[in-house]
Amino acid sequence: MARPRLLPDPVGLKFVNLEAPPDWDAEFGFSGPLELEIGSGAGGHALEYCRRNPQVRFVAFEWRKKYARDTQSRGEKMGLKNLRVIEADARAVVPRIFASGSLAAVHLQFPDPWWKRAHFKRAIIQPEFASLLLDRLVPGGRFDMRTDVEDRAHGMLAVLEEAGFINPLGQGAFHPYEPEEVPSTRERRYLQSGEPVYRGRLVKPG
Structure with a gap:
């Protein structure tokens, strides 16, 4: 896929x-x-998920403007009526635009691992935000998390479980790949190369 160019019109402002x-x-x-996606990146997951699930209203956050605008543009060209992309930091906006118990699912695909210890505080899954996402989900709503960084995967699972999410496979357990999943652009590469992906599928108690 060609790298997106920065389109002139902002999306979701x-x-x-x-x-x-x-x-x-x-x-x-x-x-x-x-449903909410935090960090939609190049848009591979958001676009295909919306195509397969036209009954779902899907709101995707991506702070990198060129990716956000390109994803929305491609969605419009595909005729997707169920996708809205917002070029913003989800942590600042999600608390205000989603009511308690309004989300059926939250998707988090390969978040930035923030390698430097001084930058850990920038990680998206922090205790306060995890608790807020739990509140915004309906009872029984799901949190779908994927990453290629094992230690960050363990850390995010621990934070989410501490916030109150239930792991159906047991505390700290990762979920296997299921063929009916919609992979992101990055995950498709890993599925081809055989590199590991760490998946968490958690639910809000219901």
Whole structure:
């Protein structure tokens, strides 16, 4: 896939300064499960997931403008009516635009591992944000996490489980790959090369 160029029109900015959740039914023009992706990257997961699941309203956050704008543009060209991309830091906006118990699922694909110890605080899965995501999910809602960094995978699982998420396979256990999953752009490469991917599929008690 060609590297995206920076398109001129921002995407999702109307959501960034909202102080309360929008009317998502009106925004999408239909009702259905509302799902969130944090860090959609090149958009491989978001676009294919929306194509396969047209009944899902899917909101994808990506702070890198060129990737966010390219994903939204490609989604429009594909005729996807169920995708909204927001070019912003999810940690700042998610608390305001999603009500408690409103999300059916949260997707987190290969977050930046922040290798330097001084940068650990920038990691997306911190105790406070994990608790907030748990609150925003419906009872029984799921958290789908994937990473290629084993120690970060263990750390994120521990934080999520401490926040109250349930791991159906047991505390600290990773989930195997399932063929019906929708892989991200990066995960497709790993599936071809055989490199390990660490998957967590957690649920909110319900």
